[in-house]
Amino acid sequence: MKRLFPILSVITAVLLAYALYQALVVAPTDAQQGEVYRIIYYHVPSAWTAFLLFFINFIASIQYLASRKPSTQTAAKWIVLAIGVVGVIACFLPAVQKLIPAGMRPSAVATTVLAIPAFYFLVGKLFPGQRLDVLAVTTAEVGVVFCTIVLITGPIWARPVWGIWWAPGDIRLTSTLVLWLIYVSYLVLRRFSNSAQTQMLAAALAVFGALDVPLVYFSIWFFRTQHPQPVIGGGGSMDPRMLHVLVVSWMAFLCFAFLVCWSRFRLELMHREVEEAHAMESLVGSGVTSKASLPLSRSSR
Amino acid sequence: MNSLWAVTLATLMKDIRLEWRSKDALNSMLFFSLLVVVIFSFSFDPLAEESRHIAGGLIWVAFLFASVVALNQTWARELRNQVLDAYRVSPAPANALFLAKALGNFIFVSVLEALMTPLFVIFYNLRVLGPAWQLIPIAVLGTWALVVNGTFFAAMSVRTRSREIMLPLLLFPISIPAVLGMVAGTTSILTGEESAHFWIVLLLTYDVVFTTACLALFGMILHAE
Amino acid sequence: MTCAATNSIITVNNVIKQFGRFAALRGVTAEFDAGRFHAILGENGAGKTTLLRALAGLAEPTRGEILIFGRSSQEACRDIGYMAHPSLLYDEMSGMENLRYFGCLYGIVGDGRCEEVIRGVGLDPELTRPVGQYSQGMRQRMSLARAILHDPRVLLLDEPFSNVDVHSARAMVGLLKGMRDSGKTVFVITHQALLLEGVADEFVWMQEGQIVDRTVGLARTANSSPEDVQ
Numbered sequence: 001m002k003r004l005f006p007i008l009s010v011i012t013a014v015l016l017a018y019a020l021y022q023a024l025v026v027a028p029t030d031a032q033q034g035e036v037y038r039i040i041y042y043h044v045p046s047a048w049t050a051f052l053l054f055f056i057n058f059i060a061s062i063q064y065l066a067s068r069k070p071s072t073q074t075a076a077k078w079i080v081l082a083i084g085v086v087g088v089i090a091c092f093l094p095a096v097q098k099l100i101p102a103g104m105r106p107s108a109v110a111t112t113v114l115a116i117p118a119f120y121f122l123v124g125k126l127f128p129g130q131r132l133d134v135l136a137v138t139t140a141e142v143g144v145v146f147c148t149i150v151l152i153t154g155p156i157w158a159r160p161v162w163g164i165w166w167a168p169g170d171i172r173l174t175s176t177l178v179l180w181l182i183y184v185s186y187l188v189l190r191r192f193s194n195s196a197q198t199q200m201l202a203a204a205l206a207v208f209g210a211l212d213v214p215l216v217y218f219s220i221w222f223f224r225t226q227h228p229q230p231v232i233g234g235g236g237s238m239d240p241r242m243l244h245v246l247v248v249s250w251m252a253f254l255c256f257a258f259l260v261c262w263s264r265f266r267l268e269l270m271h272r273e274v275e276e277a278h279a280m281e282s283l284v285g286s287g288v289t290s291k292a293s294l295p296l297s298r299s300s301r
Numbered sequence: 302m303n304s305l306w307a308v309t310l311a312t313l314m315k316d317i318r319l320e321w322r323s324k325d326a327l328n329s330m331l332f333f334s335l336l337v338v339v340i341f342s343f344s345f346d347p348l349a350e351e352s353r354h355i356a357g358g359l360i361w362v363a364f365l366f367a368s369v370v371a372l373n374q375t376w377a378r379e380l381r382n383q384v385l386d387a388y389r390v391s392p393a394p395a396n397a398l399f400l401a402k403a404l405g406n407f408i409f410v411s412v413l414e415a416l417m418t419p420l421f422v423i424f425y426n427l428r429v430l431g432p433a434w435q436l437i438p439i440a441v442l443g444t445w446a447l448v449v450n451g452t453f454f455a456a457m458s459v460r461t462r463s464r465e466i467m468l469p470l471l472l473f474p475i476s477i478p479a480v481l482g483m484v485a486g487t488t489s490i491l492t493g494e495e496s497a498h499f500w501i502v503l504l505l506t507y508d509v510v511f512t513t514a515c516l517a518l519f520g521m522i523l524h525a526e
Numbered sequence: 527m528t529c530a531a532t533n534s535i536i537t538v539n540n541v542i543k544q545f546g547r548f549a550a551l552r553g554v555t556a557e558f559d560a561g562r563f564h565a566i567l568g569e570n571g572a573g574k575t576t577l578l579r580a581l582a583g584l585a586e587p588t589r590g591e592i593l594i595f596g597r598s599s600q601e602a603c604r605d606i607g608y609m610a611h612p613s614l615l616y617d618e619m620s621g622m623e624n625l626r627y628f629g630c631l632y633g634i635v636g637d638g639r640c641e642e643v644i645r646g647v648g649l650d651p652e653l654t655r656p657v658g659q660y661s662q663g664m665r666q667r668m669s670l671a672r673a674i675l676h677d678p679r680v681l682l683l684d685e686p687f688s689n690v691d692v693h694s695a696r697a698m699v700g701l702l703k704g705m706r707d708s709g710k711t712v713f714v715i716t717h718q719a720l721l722l723e724g725v726a727d728e729f730v731w732m733q734e735g736q737i738v739d740r741t742v743g744l745a746r747t748a749n750s751s752p753e754d755v756q
Contacts, residue, residue, distance in 0.1 A: 209474075
């Protein structure tokens with residue numbers, strides 16, 4: 001573990017530098033937008049990274065809530081499996097394909113739906129018990145940072161291209177803003193709550209947020225059809241060379257996000273260990289003997 | 302099932318009776334609503350044609366702020382003398398308490414809306430160009446959307462520091478699709494330019510999704526220490 | 527004395543309750559027989575209230591478990607009556623109105639039971655004065671009425687005699703003695719142990735989150751602190 005971190009840091013630094021070089025020098029100039037468009041190589045990967053992190057937070061929160069009782073845990077597993085199976089099949093039914101927004105292929109949607117059970121079981125395996133909650137905090141915090149980058153680079157991009165800082169009907173930017181607001185409120189709740197069940201309250205909020213996101217998306221989508229607005233993100237197909245640089249940039253960002261999350265995760269674990277040590281000290285402190293020994297457990301009860 | 306509705310009804314009647322006796326929240330809320338309408342009328346002074354386009358937004362923003370003040374009071378009564386402990390210790394279902402509080406808030410906010418709307422109509426010289434009856438489902442579904450999440454998050458905020466600010470902080474981001482639906486739907490009906498059909502369906506979906514989520518998770522919130 | 531059936535005991539199994547860094551209960555293990563009057567004594571901060579709340583199901587133990595007649599506190603909620611230092615009543619409603627509402631939570635219909643219980647604690651069911659205007663003694667008695675309304679098998683009372691005049695306190699003790707005699711299990715936290723001398727079947731002494739002694743009378747062998755006995 002200890003050796004891996006510096007190695008990964010170096011690799012990430014190299015990747016980021018390479019991505020920067022690709023973005024600023026190698027990638028071709030855009031026909032319509034000129035050089036300004038190059039901010040896309042920071043804007044879009046940040047967005048994808050933020051969404052991935054929030055998605056992981058959502059999965060971790062659901063598992064954390066479900067892990068309260070064995071019955072809910074089994075039920076949740078079956079529901080998630082069902083979602084995966086039904087979702088994948090549904091994507092290839094003609095009736096459902098009509099509902100898929102233009103520009104998205106059914107196979108892409110199917111893969112996304114399949115990600116839900118895949119991540120669910122992966123996260124459950126790798127992060128037992130209390131570590132689920134630590135993962136939730138970590139991904140929320142780092143996600144908010146990346147989301148902030150998206151929200152800052154978006155208007156910076158829009159101003160020279162469209163002459164406006166913000167378009168309320170821009171579906172992607174506005175959905176991102178709502179997501180950012182939800183997760184900032186999540187972090188505020190964690191900070192301000194002094195209940196013994198803060199972790200569960202926060203998990204509940206994350207679930208509410210996740211339920212909200214599709215509704216946000218559809219409401220803004222319909223609003224935009226009624227009130228057409230400029231699309232800041234830029235639609236349509238992309239030059240394959242640009243796409244290549246975009247993917248490289250995303251890989252670099254993912255490595256960086258992984259490093260930051262790892263550090264934060266370890267920090268939070270250590271913080272909790274210190275708290276547990278203090279609690280243990282208070283438990284056996286004054287010399288009054290207790291009957292059973294109390295192991296310092298890392299995972300939850 | 303019997304006990305769920307019996308307890309819900311009993312709790313609702315108890316809350317109404319308590320509210321009626323103390324009249325604290327009621328009086329201050331009425332006056333607050335009037336103030337909001339007056340201030341808005343000074344801040345936005347549009348011509349009749351423009352007013353129809355923005356009145357929808359103004360009305361719902363005013364309702365949103367008024368209801369947040371009302372929602373904060375909801376659980377305050379249960380914290381005095383730790384009465385909530387008496388409920389927690391009893392076999393009464395948690396959802397009955399939630400439904401009773403949500404319904405009570407719904408009634409309360411609806412009363413506020415009923416009082417504020419004529420004032421808005423007067424101050425902005427509003428005339429409805431579209432199908433006016435559609436304003437009713439929008440009002441009902443929209444108010445429930447605010448109230449159901451508001452009651453849930455108010456219960457959550459009770460165990461936080463700065464609980465008055467926690468409620469809007471938690472409620473507003475989650476309510477954005479509902480607010481958009483209410484505002485856009487109302488504007489469509491007032492101007493008569495578009496159909497509000499989609500917005501009514503959106504609000505209905507929102508209500509179903511979040512009422513289910515609240516009922517599923519409220520037990521945990523109630524028993525949190 | 528009633529003889530205890532196999533499931534007629536309340537077990538506390540190595541219960542630990544932590545609030546962040548502070549441990550209110552530090553490994554409490556005990557068994558309590560049904561149909562007996564247990565007085566819980568100890569200094570402030572000894573963990574008495576936390577133990578009672580854990581028994582009532584209001585404070586979930588961080589570790590360990592509590593079984594009331596073989597079931598968890600939440601499952602046994604119909605068998606539990608809880609009274610705390612705050613009144614757990616609505617100040618703006620009268621006594622009858624309060625009890626009618628709480629009766630509904632337990633599925634009690636009609637006024638008969640409520641009136642009976644209010645008279646049982648020595649108050650008048652016809653009184654329309656809101657509870658908030660009661661004297662402290664009356665309020666404690668009405669709070670007790672609420673706790674016993676659904677005829678629970680176990681009574682958990684947290685300092686029921688505090689700030690109450692001697693006459694009311696003695697009346698309450700008499701009432702509780704009668705409940706114990708009819709087979710109910712009574713737990714009382716109090717700083718006024720002398721009131722319960724001769725009534726309580728045992729005195730449970732708590733200190734720093736643990737039970738340190740259980741005696742039949744008020745005299746303790748070692749570690750006895752005079753401050754606990756007024």
